[in-house]
Every structure is written in structure tokens, then in C-alpha cells.
Amino acid sequence: MKKVDTTIIDTAVVPLGDNFYETGLLKSxxxxxxxxxxTVLKRSGDNFAILTNSSSEKAAAVVAFDVKNEKSDTADIAFRALIxxxxxxxxxxxNGxxxxxxxxxxxxxxxxxPIAVTDLSRAE
Incomplete structure (x- = not known):
């Protein structure tokens, strides 16, 4: 019997559609x-910060695509939050x-x- 190899293709994309975004700053x-x-975010004034404690903080947005601080110091980063x-x-x-x-x-x-999604796989 031939061995079946399965390849799972995961696009790693978070947004699925019908999405609205808000331009703002991701603090610190x-x-x-x-x-x-x-990553789930909370409001920090008019901007956003990473939600670290879901029992005492309120979710407000999600990071749709990876955001990187190109600087060597802590900074506020401009990005688009999925709201x-x-x-x-x-x-x-x-919180990771x-x-x-x-x-x-x-x-x-x-x-x-949030919607449960099953990635497609291909058998050869």
C-alpha cells in the first residue's frame, strides 16, 4: 500500500472578512x-495597548497583521487595529x-x- 503524505496549508491570516479597521497607535x-x-488589544485613551489581564480589562480590537517596532527603544507604533x-x-x-x-x-x-476554521490539506 502506498504511503499517503499530507501537507497542511496554513495561511496564518487572522481576518476573514467584513472587517473594519481604525488607524491608531499601539502604545509602548x-x-x-x-x-x-x-493579539487582543484594549483601549489606552484614544490609542491601543496589549490586553494583559482579561478579567480586569476590556477587549477593544485585534492586531490583524504582525506589527514590528523597528526602533531599538520602546515606542508607540502606528498601525491599523481590527475593530x-x-x-x-x-x-x-x-497575553501570548x-x-x-x-x-x-x-x-x-x-x-x-471569532470563527472556527479548518485549514485545507492535500494528500499525495
């Missing part, structure tokens, strides 16, 4: 740091860990709808 990003797509629409549930992260059901519900409360 460490020098050289990359904020991964899918409404559909996103991949498996790509959402809070996969989002829980309660955290995904918190996103739904601010018009961001």
Missing part, C-alpha cells in the same frame, strides 16, 4: 519586538496564549466574531 512596544497577528468583523478563532491570543471561550465571548461583545 518594546524595541525590536514583533506583536503577532491575533469589527470576522476573525479566525484559532489565531486569537491573549490561546484565547479561552470567555475571552472569545469578550471579543463578540465588541463586534469581533
Amino acid at each position: 512596544v518594546a524595541g525590536g519586538a514583533v506583536i503577532k497577528a491575533g 469589527s468583523g470576522r476573525v479566525r478563532a484559532d489565531k486569537i491570543a491573549v 496564549t490561546k484565547a479561552t471561550a470567555a475571552e472569545l465571548d469578550m471579543l463578540r461583545a465588541c463586534s469581533i466574531v
